[in-house]
Amino acid sequence: MLHPKAFHRERTCPPERKELGTSLKPNALRTSLLLTVLLLAACGVNATPSRADAPVTPPLTITDASGATITLAGLPERILCLSPGCVDILVELDILPVAVALPLVPLVELPQFYGDRAAAIATISLAGNDPNFEEIAQARPDLVIGTPIDEPKRATLRPIAPLFTIVDTGTYRQLEEQLRTIGRLVGREARAEEAVRRFEKRLTAYKARAPRDRSVAIMGVFSFGSVVYTNASPSCHLLTEVAHCPWSVPAGTKSPSAPIAAERLLEVDPDVIFIQTFKYQRERRAAGASRFQAPDKRRELQASPFWGELKAVKAGRVHEVEVWPWGGYGTRSLGIVLDEALPLLYPQVFPRPLP
Numbered sequence: 001m002l003h004p005k006a007f008h009r010e011r012t013c014p015p016e017r018k019e020l021g022t023s024l025k026p027n028a029l030r031t032s033l034l035l036t037v038l039l040l041a042a043c044g045v046n047a048t049p050s051r052a053d054a055p056v057t058p059p060l061t062i063t064d065a066s067g068a069t070i071t072l073a074g075l076p077e078r079i080l081c082l083s084p085g086c087v088d089i090l091v092e093l094d095i096l097p098v099a100v101a102l103p104l105v106p107l108v109e110l111p112q113f114y115g116d117r118a119a120a121i122a123t124i125s126l127a128g129n130d131p132n133f134e135e136i137a138q139a140r141p142d143l144v145i146g147t148p149i150d151e152p153k154r155a156t157l158r159p160i161a162p163l164f165t166i167v168d169t170g171t172y173r174q175l176e177e178q179l180r181t182i183g184r185l186v187g188r189e190a191r192a193e194e195a196v197r198r199f200e201k202r203l204t205a206y207k208a209r210a211p212r213d214r215s216v217a218i219m220g221v222f223s224f225g226s227v228v229y230t231n232a233s234p235s236c237h238l239l240t241e242v243a244h245c246p247w248s249v250p251a252g253t254k255s256p257s258a259p260i261a262a263e264r265l266l267e268v269d270p271d272v273i274f275i276q277t278f279k280y281q282r283e284r285r286a287a288g289a290s291r292f293q294a295p296d297k298r299r300e301l302q303a304s305p306f307w308g309e310l311k312a313v314k315a316g317r318v319h320e321v322e323v324w325p326w327g328g329y330g331t332r333s334l335g336i337v338l339d340e341a342l343p344l345l346y347p348q349v350f351p352r353p354l355p
Contacts, residue, residue, distance in 0.1 A: 062164075062185065066148045070162040075187045080124070080139055080161070082131060082146035082153075085168040087113065088330030089145075089179050092195035093188045099124050099139040101131050107324045112336055136160055145182075168329045169256050171237050172199075175330050199331040203241060205354055206342050210242040214271040214345050217247065217312075218326070219260065221275060221298045227257040228265075234328030235337050242338075243272075243345055262306040272345055273312040276323045319344050 061071045081087050081100045084107055090097050091113050099122035100108055108118040122139050124131045133156055136144070141161045146153070147168055154163045164185075166178055176196045183192025216239055218229040228247055229236045233256035236245040246268055250258045301307060312318055321340060325333035339353035 060185070064163075064165040065167050066151045066154075066165040068151070068154065068163075068165070070164060072143070072162065072185075074142075076143035076185065078139070078141045078143070079186075080136060080141035080144045082124075082144060082150050083166065083168055084324075084327060084329040084333075085147065085166050085175070085178070086145035088325075088332045089166070089182045092179060092330065092332050093183055093186060093191045095186065095188070097121055098141055099136070102126055110324060112325070112332065130156075133157070133160070168327065169232070169234060172203075172234060172328075172331070172334055175234060175328075175334070176200075179331060195331050199335050202335055202338060202354065203238075206242050206338055206350075209349055210342065211346055211349065212243055215244040215246060215268060216272045216274065216341075216345065217265070217268065217270040218245070218274045219276065220257070220323070221277075221301055223297070226260045226297060226301060228260050229257050230255065232256045234334060235326055238328060238334050238337060239341060242342060260301075262304065266306055266309065269311050271312055271315075271317060273310070273318045274321045274326070274341065274344075275318065276326050277320045278323055317344070 058074045059071055061069060063069050078098045079086070079090060079095060081090065081097045081104060084104060087097065087100060087104055087107050096114065096117060097108075101124050103126075105118070105123055108114045108121055114121065122135070124135045124139070126132065130153060136157070137160045144157055144161050144163045146163060146165055148165050150163060150165060157163045166182070167174070170178075176199070179195060180189070180192045183189045216236075218233070218236055218239075220227050220229070230247045230249045231237050231240060231245055232249045232254055236247060236256075239245045247258070249255060307313055325336050326340075328334050328337055342354075343350045343352060
């Protein structure tokens with residue numbers, strides 16, 4: 001029986017919602033999973049899974065990102081996703097999840113993910129603050145993958161399927177190792193390595209030609225608050241390889257995001273600003289993302305005296321990007337970030353994404 005080394009764990013917690021101006025009513029709990037995804041800072045762990053030298057052979061006992069130990073009698077074939085990182089990993093491994101939580105539907109429908117194949121993936125609705133466990137049971141998964149925020153669901157899920165937790169934040173190196181871990185878990189190590197090599201090759205090609213002379217800010221303007229993503233977020237951390245993403249983690253926290261501060265924006269005065277937004281009607285209608293739309297806050301930000309002073313605004317280099325997949329949940333998402341960001345950062349060098 002193989003016992004891979006436990007994840008190295010480091011506790012992290014997001015800023016309290018009140019710091020981001022949140023005032024959620026009870027009925028907004030229905031979309032709390034989406035909120036957790038957007039904040040990228042659920043009170044969980046930054047984990048770097050260790051690589052095992054031996055191939056995985058069942059039965060398998062393994063420790064997840066929450067520190068829980070699970071045992072699988074065989075290689076899992078029917079996997080249900082509660083987190084975007086799970087979706088990112090499975091698409092790289094060419095595995096179709098049997099079901100995903102409702103807020104993840106727009107992610108699986110992206111053409112770079114499952115596209116038309118997403119129609120075959122069942123959707124798990126939300127029941128209050130939790131996924132609908134009856135629907136999870138009906139999907140008959142043999143493994144459920146979530147994040148440490150899903151730890152309280154473990155006992156309820158136990159009669160249905162084991163819960164294995166991963167992280168959706170961290171450096172791209174950590175996310176690569178996580179992909180390798182799941183690849184071993186499902187017997188697709190070769191596909192995991194192929195995905196890592198593909199991403200690394202793309203990043204290397206962009207790095208070789210990127211001037212690295214522009215600074216960038218990745219922002220989100222949502223109903224629960226306006227944030228700038230720090231270099232603790234996967235996307236900002238990745239862009240430090242090809243540009244400057246000089247948004248350090250606030251003192252005393254390890255949060256991937258921080259409230260937007262006019263003084264700091266003016267101090268950095270980024271050359272390019274990316275603003276995450278929602279573009280998918282189905283997400284707004286079915287997942288309740290309209291609750292997070294904040295046109296008034298967006299207009300308020302753009303009407304602020306400091307906004308017009310930013311060089312990115314003056315030069316017309318403020319670009320809207322889709323929340324999915326700019327969360328940077330894995331190698332597939334981060335590859336899309338590179339392909340979208342580089343032509344906007346350096347259009348003369350990259351008039352189009354690299355082939």
